[in-house]
Amino acid sequence: MASVSQAQRLCHFRVYHSPVLAETAIEWLVTRADGRYLDGTVGGGGHLAVLLDVLEEGAEILAIDRDPEALKETAGRIGDGKRVVLRQGPFADLARFTEEEGMLPLDGILLDLGVSSFQLDEPERGFTYRADAPLDMRMDPDLPMTAADLIADESEEELGRILREYGEVRDARGLARRIVKTRMEAPLERSGDLRRVVEAGTPPHRHMKVLSQVFQALRIAVNDELGQLEQALAGSIDVLRPGGRLVVIAYHSLEDRIVKEFFRMQAGACTCPPGFPVCACGAEALVEVLTRKAVKVSQEEISRNPRARSARLRVAERLARERAE
Ligand SMILES: C[S@@+](CC[C@H](N)C(=O)[O-])C[C@H]1O[C@@H](n2cnc3c(N)ncnc32)[C@H](O)[C@@H]1O
Structure with a gap:
């Protein structure tokens, strides 16, 4: 059952955006209650609120969003005794942000892809066909x-x-x-x-x-959403400590396919042409995939939040092995 503070927070965030698979995502993400985490798509801070509730004093969170409006919404929501650093920019640069903020290595990375309800529902952002407005659609107005x-x-x-x-x-x-x-x-x-x-x-x-x-x-x-995802994934494994986790929630089949394939390759899938007698590609496993199949949203959550219906959550955990030079 949600604590009073959690219920109040979720109530506030529902106005901006209902976080999808919130408790599930945070359960997968957190392996150390006083660890360092990166929320690459902080939006209105729905997942961040749940994360702050389970983390303990001393924990650190780097929260990124490319939309300055989203960061305004999240600013000020800082948990007692926990450090939250907000950065505006693309999550493709997550490795750079992590290094610049002195947060290496991370215990977990969360990416909740796509747009927020706030962005979709603001007519002047141009994301919706339901209102007549300039066709903008940039998450970051500087694009x-x-x-x-x-x-x-x-x-x-x-x-x-x-x-x-x-x-x-x-x-x-x-x-x-x-x-x-x-x-x-x-x-x-x-x-x-x-x-x-x-x-x-x-x-x-x-x-x-x-x-x-x-x-x-x-x-x-x-917004070059697929390119952003590919770059973020490419930079993610090296900034995780062994045992640290990458949790991705995708809403589009192309995104989910990119995540699934990336996890498969990082888990050491051999890329030699079929029929090769011995493996020559040097495939090495850097992660273990913890979700054999993508986690989907319950009917109960879909009836509360129909926008959640296409969500697919996948998790990989960094292994202790170092990347070969
Ligand atoms: C589905 S919403 C996340 C909602 C958030 N988890 C919450 O609970 O409020 C996705 C957010 O990611 C941001 N976003 C999407 N692509 C991004 C990118 N490439 N870099 C940084 N932020 C991005 C969007 O601006 C949006 O605020």
């Missing part, structure tokens, strides 16, 4: 390219790829063609402009589904 820029500048082929790969849009080529045709007459600068193009070529009963797919695809591209 060079908005969704409107991407729509204006990318080739029809590249737009088609983005819509197909990141949004699984069925008629990605057709939609890319319609976007390019429309932008020759007038730029698509607002979510309403894009919504009209999508709806014009989609049967009404599929409007919501296709709009969600299209907006998700553009968001992933604008």
Whole structure:
């Protein structure tokens, strides 16, 4: 049962974002109550609140988010006797942030990928098709390219790829063609402009589904979400102490596939071509994968928070072996 302070905190954070698999993620993450942890996607601090409740005096947390609005929300929520350092920036740079803050080695890293409900629900951020607003979609306002820029500048082929790969849009080529045709007459600068193009070529009963797919695809591209994840994973193992854990919650099948494959390789999967008589690739296990299958969200949590339904949580633990030079 949640303590009074935990219940109060969760109540506050629900307004900003309901943390997904919160207790489960923190149970997997924490191996030492006075250890050092990195929350790479602190958002409104929902997971951070649960983490602070289980950690003891002397614990340290480095909390990162690329969205300055999220950090404003989290600032000031510092646990008694525990040090919380906030850094604005991309989690791709987590190894650098950890070193700069003198937090090496870490006992655990948490990545809760994607966007927060706060970001989705703020119309002026442009993440949603439900309101007419500038097509921005940048998590970090200093990123060079908005969704409107991407729509204006990318080739029809590249737009088609983005819509197909990141949004699984069925008629990605057709939609890319319609976007390019429309932008020759007038730029698509607002979510309403894009919504009209999508709806014009989609049967009404599929409007919501296709709009969600299209907006998700553009968001992933604008924020280079898959590239960020790959870079963060690549830097994560070396900053963990032996026995330290990496916990990742993914909401998109492409992200989950990247995490699963990274864990498989770090666990020593051989990459020799099939049929090689002896292993020559020098594969070495640096982690043990603790979740044979991804942990999913319960029906009870989904009914409370439908946005949690696609979440997949995976955990790997750093082994004592050093990386071969
Ligand atoms: C699903 S929300 C996390 C919510 C948080 N765990 C909570 O309980 O409030 C994802 C957060 O990660 C941030 N984010 C996404 N990609 C990021 C990246 N590459 N670097 C840093 N932060 C990122 C977003 O800005 C957002 O605030």
